[in-house]
Amino acid sequence: MEQNIHTGKTAIIIGAGPAGLTAAYELLERSGIKPIVLEKSSDIGGISKTVNYKGNRIDLGGHRFFSKSERVMNWWLNILPVQALQGTSSNINYHGQQTRIVHSNAAPDPDKEDKVFLIRHRLSRIFYLRKFFNYPVSADFETLTKLGFGRTIKIVLSYVRSHFFPIKPELTLEDFFINRFGKVLYATFFRDYTEKVWGKPPNEIKADWGRQRVKSLSISKAIIHSFKKIFQKKSDIFQKETETSLIEQFLYPKFGPGQMWEEVAHQVVQKGGEVLLNQEVTGITLQKGQITSIQVIDHQSGNIQSLSADYYFSTMPVKELINAMGTEVPGHIITIANGLEYRDFITTGLLLNKLKKQPGTTLTSENNMLPDNWIYLQENDVKLGRIQIINNWSPYMVKDPAKVWLGLEYFCTEGDELWNRSDENMAALAISELEKIGMIEPEDVIDSIVIRMEKTYPGYFGSYNEFGKIIEYTDKIKNLYLIGRNGMHKYNNQDHSMLTAMTAVDNIIMGISSKDNIWAVNTEEEYLEGSE
Numbered sequence: 001m002e003q004n005i006h007t008g009k010t011a012i013i014i015g016a017g018p019a020g021l022t023a024a025y026e027l028l029e030r031s032g033i034k035p036i037v038l039e040k041s042s043d044i045g046g047i048s049k050t051v052n053y054k055g056n057r058i059d060l061g062g063h064r065f066f067s068k069s070e071r072v073m074n075w076w077l078n079i080l081p082v083q084a085l086q087g088t089s090s091n092i093n094y095h096g097q098q099t100r101i102v103h104s105n106a107a108p109d110p111d112k113e114d115k116v117f118l119i120r121h122r123l124s125r126i127f128y129l130r131k132f133f134n135y136p137v138s139a140d141f142e143t144l145t146k147l148g149f150g151r152t153i154k155i156v157l158s159y160v161r162s163h164f165f166p167i168k169p170e171l172t173l174e175d176f177f178i179n180r181f182g183k184v185l186y187a188t189f190f191r192d193y194t195e196k197v198w199g200k201p202p203n204e205i206k207a208d209w210g211r212q213r214v215k216s217l218s219i220s221k222a223i224i225h226s227f228k229k230i231f232q233k234k235s236d237i238f239q240k241e242t243e244t245s246l247i248e249q250f251l252y253p254k255f256g257p258g259q260m261w262e263e264v265a266h267q268v269v270q271k272g273g274e275v276l277l278n279q280e281v282t283g284i285t286l287q288k289g290q291i292t293s294i295q296v297i298d299h300q301s302g303n304i305q306s307l308s309a310d311y312y313f314s315t316m317p318v319k320e321l322i323n324a325m326g327t328e329v330p331g332h333i334i335t336i337a338n339g340l341e342y343r344d345f346i347t348t349g350l351l352l353n354k355l356k357k358q359p360g361t362t363l364t365s366e367n368n369m370l371p372d373n374w375i376y377l378q379e380n381d382v383k384l385g386r387i388q389i390i391n392n393w394s395p396y397m398v399k400d401p402a403k404v405w406l407g408l409e410y411f412c413t414e415g416d417e418l419w420n421r422s423d424e425n426m427a428a429l430a431i432s433e434l435e436k437i438g439m440i441e442p443e444d445v446i447d448s449i450v451i452r453m454e455k456t457y458p459g460y461f462g463s464y465n466e467f468g469k470i471i472e473y474t475d476k477i478k479n480l481y482l483i484g485r486n487g488m489h490k491y492n493n494q495d496h497s498m499l500t501a502m503t504a505v506d507n508i509i510m511g512i513s514s515k516d517n518i519w520a521v522n523t524e525e526e527y528l529e530g531s532e
Contacts, residue, residue, distance in 0.1 A: 012307060013037045014281055015315030017046020018494045019484030021264045023313045023501035028271040031509055038279040038296060044265045047456055048494055050258025053449045055399035058349045058407050060453055062374060062388050063257040064250035067495035079263055080253055082117045083110050110254050117251045118394055123371050128378035135376055137189055158182035174202035176210035192380045197411045198343055200461060209460040209491060254396045286328045290479050315484035317455050318470060333473050339463025340489055345456035346410040348430040349449040355404055356440050367404050382433040385411050414454055423450040458489040475515045496522040
């Protein structure tokens with residue numbers, strides 16, 4: 001049974017992303033602990049923020065609001081209601097149960113109100129050999145026809161071989177993919193793209209990444225799903241029985257994911273918490289197995305101050321957290337932390353009059369709009385990794401709905417050749433690569449913006465093999481809770497980041513000292529996540 005904590009206690013939360021703001025909200029709703037959220041940047045939402053450029057909004061990476069956690073789904077719906085749909089109600093099926101959403105007068109119309117979840121249909125495809133393929137890869141007639149008879153036979157034989165003679169032990173990401181898809185399909189659709197994303201070949205990346213992001217999805221499940229689609233139609237928003245990589249509906253805030261977290265931050269302040277921007281933690285003082293204070297610099301005023309609290313939640317990168325603790329930390333822990341690697345991210349937004357009509361399409365719109373949310377570029381003659389058609393995530397994110405608004409995603413490492421390019425050079429690269437693959441004509445480009453995000457993806461290489469020693473060390477700091485993606489150096493999706501925060505707050509309220517259940521989030525088979 002939960003026990004309320006006495007009022008007067010405080011918690012410092014480092015980071016105003018999904019995990020940090022969820023922790024702050026949960027503390028205010030369920031205890032007397034006052035949260036103080038410190039955000040290094042001037043934005044709310046972390047890597048889930050939305051950038052507004054001249055009225056055109058960009059979601060950095062694309063964030064589907066879907067979770068197999070009923071707790072998370074209900075939490076989101078408590079912040080933003082679902083749009084009014086045709087009819088008086090909709091059935092939402094999950095866990096063999098059915099919940100009815102009644103569309104009363106209170107159900108918002110997104111044409112008239114801003115605080116609203118849209119229900120969006122999902123379509124992501126792979127662009128390979130200058131052709132479109134289903135994503136995830138499906139073994140249907142269309143896919144096999146596009147690949148050709150000879151390649152198809154090799155794929156089938158390779159898959160059969162991997163099924164009966166899997167690689168054991170499964171140590172690398174390459175092993176993981178081959179065991180589930182076969183060597184030929186792995187080389188066709190996974191090897192080059194994975195290296196584009198991570199900057200390393202899959203045989204140098206631990207299999208943990210695949211187990212966390214792709215998990216039990218395989219060709220056999222894709223085939224079964226293809227057959228089910230023929231005979232079964234659902235309007236199931238929760239979709240708990242669907243592999244996440246195969247989800248066909250998701251919720252999405254009218255103005256992108258940043259809208260959710262800006263609203264949560266607003267409510268945190270209204271409820272008595274604090275959210276302070278441009279605040280960087282530069283030092284952490286430890287005494288007798290606890291944090292006693294942190295040192296913070298205000299990047300606007302230049303002021304440096306020391307802050308103390310009863311509890312500390314960290315979403316800052318583990319490397320930065322450990323180094324901020326100074327000489328109190330054992331040398332081998334500092335060495336491991338400094339050996340952790342990250343992958344960074346550049347989004348180039350392009351506003352266009354129209355796309356170039358694609359061969360084989362029957363689209364009739366004047367701007368040749370494609371129906372995809374994402375297009376994965378498997379072509380190895382371009383650096384571009386993924387195309388986000390923002391109009392299809394939410395038409396309200398585009399100032400002029402007649403224009404095409406693209407987010408072009410490049411994966412890089414801070415300091416490398418891509419990262420160091422000027423904004424003008426990056427925009428020129430994006431335009432030239434889209435022209436090269438036949439997607440656009442350069443004269444149709446109206447405007448562009450370049451956005452860089454550091455430490456977007458925690459790497460499962462470098463010193464990651466020894467990361468357990470960092471977990472063991474930080475878990476012994478009684479009033480410190482590591483949560484979120486970078487806070488745990490764990491490739492958590494938005495919902496998993498939220499669950500780590502919720503679990504940490506649960507532990508405080510219930511008086512649970514062990515943090516094992518926080519690290520267990522996104523390891524159970526219940527949470528099967530795809531690579532989006």
